[in-house]
Amino acid sequence: MTSLHYRTCPLCEATCGLELQIEDDAVTRIRGDRDDVFSKGFLCPKGSVLHHVHEDPDRLHQPLIKQTDGTHREATWDEAFAEIERLLLPCRERDGAASTAIYIGNPNVHGSGLVTLQGLAQTLATTNIYTARSVDQASREAANGFLYGDPGAYGVPDLDRTELLVIIGANPVASNGSLATAPDWPGRIDGIRERGGHVMVIDPRRTESADRADEWLGIRPGTDALLLAALANVIFAEGLADLRAANEYVDNVEAVRAAVRPYTPEAVAGPTGIAAETTRELARRIAQTDRTALYGRVGLHTNAFGTISSWLTDVVTIVTGNLDREGGVMFATPAAPSLSDPAEYPDGFVTGRWRSRVAGHPECQGEFPVATLPDEILTPGDGQVTSMICLAGNPARSAPDSARMEEALASLKCLVAVDIYRNETSQYAHVILPPASHLERSHYDLFFYPMGVRNIANWSPPLFEPTGPTEADIHLRLTGLLSGMGSDPDVSFLREMTTQLIVGAVLPELDAEAVAASLTGETVFDRFLDLMLRVGPYGAGLPDFGIPGQALEGSVGLSLEVLAANPHGIDLGPLEPRLPERLGTPNGRINLLPAAIEADLPRLQSLLEVGPPEDYSLIGRRYIRSNNSWMHNIRVLTKGRNRCTLMVHPDDAETLGVETGAMVSVEGKVGSVVVPVEVTDAIALGVVSLPHGYGHDADGQTIANDHPGVNSNLLTDPSVLDPVSGACSINGIPVRLVAQT
Numbered sequence: 060m061t062s063l064h065y066r067t068c069p070l071c072e073a074t075c076g077l078e079l080q081i082e083d084d085a086v087t088r089i090r091g092d093r094d095d096v097f098s099k100g101f102l103c104p105k106g107s108v109l110h111h112v113h114e115d116p117d118r119l120h121q122p123l124i125k126q127t128d129g130t131h132r133e134a135t136w137d138e139a140f141a142e143i144e145r146l147l148l149p150c151r152e153r154d155g156a157a158s159t160a161i162y163i164g165n166p167n168v169h170g171s172g173l174v175t176l177q178g179l180a181q182t183l184a185t186t187n188i189y190t191a192r193s194v195d196q197a198s199r200e201a202a203n204g205f206l207y208g209d210p211g212a213y214g215v216p217d218l219d220r221t222e223l224l225v226i227i228g229a230n231p232v233a234s235n236g237s238l239a240t241a242p243d244w245p246g247r248i249d250g251i252r253e254r255g256g257h258v259m260v261i262d263p264r265r266t267e268s269a270d271r272a273d274e275w276l277g278i279r280p281g282t283d284a285l286l287l288a289a290l291a292n293v294i295f296a297e298g299l300a301d302l303r304a305a306n307e308y309v310d311n312v313e314a315v316r317a318a319v320r321p322y323t324p325e326a327v328a329g330p331t332g333i334a335a336e337t338t339r340e341l342a343r344r345i346a347q348t349d350r351t352a353l354y355g356r357v358g359l360h361t362n363a364f365g366t367i368s369s370w371l372t373d374v375v376t377i378v379t380g381n382l383d384r385e386g387g388v389m390f391a392t393p394a395a396p397s398l399s400d401p402a403e404y405p406d407g408f409v410t411g412r413w414r415s416r417v418a419g420h421p422e423c424q425g426e427f428p429v430a431t432l433p434d435e436i437l438t439p440g441d442g443q444v445t446s447m448i449c450l451a452g453n454p455a456r457s458a459p460d461s462a463r464m465e466e467a468l469a470s471l472k473c474l475v476a477v478d479i480y481r482n483e484t485s486q487y488a489h490v491i492l493p494p495a496s497h498l499e500r501s502h503y504d505l506f507f508y509p510m511g512v513r514n515i516a517n518w519s520p521p522l523f524e525p526t527g528p529t530e531a532d533i534h535l536r537l538t539g540l541l542s543g544m545g546s547d548p549d550v551s552f553l554r555e556m557t558t559q560l561i562v563g564a565v566l567p568e569l570d571a572e573a574v575a576a577s578l579t580g581e582t583v584f585d586r587f588l589d590l591m592l593r594v595g596p597y598g599a600g601l602p603d604f605g606i607p608g609q610a611l612e613g614s615v616g617l618s619l620e621v622l623a624a625n626p627h628g629i630d631l632g633p634l635e636p637r638l639p640e641r642l643g644t645p646n647g648r649i650n651l652l653p654a655a656i657e658a659d660l661p662r663l664q665s666l667l668e669v670g671p672p673e674d675y676s677l678i679g680r681r682y683i684r685s686n687n688s689w690m691h692n693i694r695v696l697t698k699g700r701n702r703c704t705l706m707v708h709p710d711d712a713e714t715l716g717v718e719t720g721a722m723v724s725v726e727g728k729v730g731s732v733v734v735p736v737e738v739t740d741a742i743a744l745g746v747v748s749l750p751h752g753y754g755h756d757a758d759g760q761t762i763a764n765d766h767p768g769v770n771s772n773l774l775t776d777p778s779v780l781d782p783v784s785g786a787c788s789i790n791g792i793p794v795r796l797v798a799q800t
Contacts, residue, residue, distance in 0.1 A: 065092050065626040066519030067504060068106040069169040069497050070686055073235035073242045074504050074515070075102050076627060077109065079522065086110035086498070086522075096630040097515045098242030103235055104684050104696060109497060111693045113523075117760055118479050119493035120526055131481065131491065136528070139490050140536060140546035146473035146489055147540075150446040160187035160432065160444045164452025165195070165687060168506040171584035172494070172530030173398070176450070178557060179534045182541045186413060186422070187435060187444055193428040194457055194787045195357065196238055198365025201423055201784035204408030205366075205653035206373055208643030210424055211399025213510045214373065214388040215239040216352030217634055218247045221386040222256040223348040225341075227372070228283055228358025228790075230266040233683045237356050240504070241512040245271060257348075259341070261286070262358060263678055264706065264748055265741035276341075277743040280676040281791030282331040283355070284364040284663055286338065287371035288322035289331075293342035294378055295319065300346075303380030308639050311652040315374055318652060318660055326667055332743070346379045350386025358678065362790050366783040367663055370656050377651065382638075389634040390641045394516035394598075394617050395591035397509040401643025408644075410655065410783060416442045420785055428785035429458045430777035433467035446473035448537065451530070455483040456688045456754055459775035459787050460729045477533055480689065481759030492533050495525035501580075503588050503622075516597075516617060517628030518588065531583050554583050561587050565594065569604050577603060579619045589619035597631055655783055662782075672745065675711070677725065677792040679751045679771060688752035691763040703768025704737035706748040707796075712738045715798050722799040725749070727774030727792055733799060734769045747796065751789070 061082050068075045076095025080088040089109055091102035112118065122139030123131035134142070151159055161183055167173060180188060192200070200210035216224060218241055231237070231244040241247060248258050248271050260269035261276045261283070269275035278286060294300050295316045302309055324335035324342075331338075345351050353376055359368045373382070381387030401408075411421030417434035420427055427435075432454065435444040447468075458464050468474060468487040476485035477492045485491050502519040528536070532550055535557065539548025555575065561583075563571040580586040593599050593606070599616030600608035608616035622629065639647050684696040691697055705723060707715070717723060719738045724731055725747070734749065742748055754770025755763040772789070779788040 064522055065095075066522070067502055067517050068102070068109060069502050070105045070109065070690070071235045072237050072240050072507050072510070073098070073103070074240055074507055074517070075106050075242045076517070077102070077106055079110070081522070084523065086113070092627060094627040095517070096628040097513065097517070101243035101246065105686060105690060108693050108695050111695060113496040113498045115692060117692055118496070119481065119491060122493065123481065123491040125489045137547055139492060140540060142490050143473070143475055143537070144540055144546040147446055147475065150472050154443065154445050156184040157186055157442050158445045159183055159185050160189060160435065160447040161185065162429070162432070162447065162449045162452045162454055163190040164450060165191045166451040166689070167530070169504070170451070170530050171500050171502075171582060172450070172534050173505055174561070174584050174587045175531045175534035175538070175557060178560070179538045182538045183448070188426045189429045189432050189454075190426055191429070191452060191457060192424070192426060193430065193785050194361065194789060196360055197423055197428070197784040198360045198781050198786040199238060199369045201366045201410060202369035202373060204404070205655060206370065206649055206651070207641065208404070208408055208645070209399055209401040210408065211397045211509060212390065212641055212643065213238055214376070214382065214390060215510055215512050216354045217386050217389050218352070218512045219250065219633070221251060221350050221352040223344065223351040224248070224251055224256070224258045225261065225345065225351070225353045226259070226268055226272070227261045227353065227355040229354055229356030230262070230268045230681070232267040232271055233681055234356070235683070238510055239354060239512060240507040240510045248272065263676070263743045263746045264680065266680075276333060276337065279330065279332045279743070280358070280678050280746060281362045281364065282327070282666065283359050283362070284368040284371055285322060285327040285666060286331050286333060287368060287375060288319045288663070289324045289327045289338050290342040290345065290375050291315070291319040291371060291378065292322045293324060293339050294346050294375065297343070299343065300378040301380045302378060303384065304636070305377055305380065305382045305638065308642065309377060309649045309651055311650055312378065314652040315378070318657070321664060321667070330666060330669055345375060350384070351379060351381050352386065352388050358790050361786055361788065363779055363781055363788045364663060364666070365781040365786040367656060367659060370653075374651065377649070383636045390637040391509050391511045391634060392514050392596055392631070392637065393508040393511070394514070394595050394631060395503070395505055395508070395588060396595055398505060406645060416440070420780065423784045426785075428780055428787060429454055430460070430780060430787045432458065433460070433463045433777070436467035436470060445471060447471055447475070449474065449476045449478070449484055449488070451478055453482050453484045453688045456752060456770055456772060459772055459777035459789065461754070461770050461772040462730055463777070477530065480692065481757055482689065483755065483757045486757040486759070493527060494530040494533055495527050498522040499525040500529050501582065501585055505588070513633055514631035515628055516592070516622060516631060518619065518622035520623065529582065535583070557583050558586050562590060565590060566606070574601065574604060577601065585619060592617040592619060592622070659783055672793060674793040674795055676746050677727070677771070677774060677794045678746060678748050678790045680706070680748045681750060681752070685750070685752060688755070691752070691755060691766065692760040694762050697762055697766045701735065701766070703734065703750055703753045705734045706737050706739050706742045708742050708744045708746070709738055709740055710744055711747070712736065715796055717798050724797040724799055725774060726795045726797065728776045730773035732769040732771070732773055747794065
């Protein structure tokens, strides 16, 4: 019997709709859902092989326990949690709660465990919290917090109505977009050009996005902040600043004018490699085009000036009147409200409320930079980390100085990994807990719809009965164990208590038990979602409890039941202006020159005096066929040419005496790798590029090990961080190249 099912792809931020054909309880075909209200049939190669992850023979189905000889054996779930109780609790009793670290990887924001993570972290009662955020978007979120009072207040480009799109340090054609949820970036870029608009890409590499754009502007890695400051300088100096409607909510504009005065196009031309007149022309175009959107991403955010760069992106947007304006940069109105809470910062967003034990790095959003995790594990003394829980992450490949990270992981007295694979991190785990697959759980993009370029809601039911617990149930069982309920707590009780706690936090004036009983959904995640949809801006409300619906006139109020009846999603319309309601600052206004940014600006000015680099600058890259380190075990995605190569400009290749295919040693401050060269004019002179997420060598991923590549984070210096947000500098790494004979 053949049937068709629809769901949202959980593999990246684009939230594409899938049509899955099922025969005899197996997926026989996946293609884009042409009726999906957001993606309209678009699908990248990853989404089409989602079932290959589900069926991967290397995917774990049973827990693994490490034996005395270092190998892992399969165990029952009860055995696995008994082993965690035996190893983890004594560590915490002996070394204190702070001795347990937690690392949260990117896949968690795509899963149902997102709503149970907070309870687990609170129960751990540790300051040693680390996530993939510090090697991704920490600097962007810090800038959001300083400007808008909420780290989760992401402004996104209004792609479908803009006339000028400036992409800085981002490659959305390959990444499918990031921190700007939009299926089919290629089609949307084409759409801008087809309606007479212009697309420019600023990047050290001529990326796939640059190939699709009207114009590519090469820039030296790590100097984006200088270029952005010069753009603001020209806009002010030539009288082009016009905040339009946002003027009513913005303070300290004149202070910013003074702050960017030193950054003339002539002053930044040397460090950036961009001619002064080119910078002037770009500033004028941004200011004089009616609808302009700036979009920056990893290249902008993961360098030593990430927070300043993020802030300056907003400065240019604001002073040209493109904030909260159709065709500019806008804020989504998600059906389920954002998980971030400005109330955490009643006196305004700050970082550095506490500092790491060894290096003294400031916290940002309650986390330390993952670059300092090995310091905390390997340095003896009070508060030393001796145990860790790693949730769907692979810091052995994603964090700076991977060699030292692996040394640290290997030294832990207890490492618990929640992961579907035995990878380079979980190979060190004393216990591995594999959650149910993507197709065995429901799905809704709580984290990504608040960054949507259109307001959308889409829920997917599970396709198959789970063969094991979901991430949420694993989190709850760990929470119960840490709460003193033993290794086999009553998970049903924990689900109910968690739901009631959520209700109490959202609607403290109501009877939490009664409200929880009224919600639809079999899981904690689905009941949480039903609650948030009902009380959200398009919601059906809770009429039995006196909570009215907020549905737009003529529409059906949202609930989980309504979404379940609309498998292709519900289109809630284009982005609309949201100021001042979206501001979470104490005074309800935007301070355009936050104190933390102002204090860090002298460091940027010193960059003006830096001469041409003596070494090469290494930048990262990604391919549409991969997703960090964990999609490399799918044969369909890894077949073909070797993609783990070092891109080198032809003139640099001639100087080195190498051709495509030759091997070179890439040597950084903390390590080196040997990799084949790919000679291409799609990279700036003096810049080289390696993809991230490679370097596979763990038993347990057969196909990935057949295409291991090299690990670029063996070269990343963990001491180079953005001092405000703790973002790791994984782009613009100084390296030497030595041809191998």
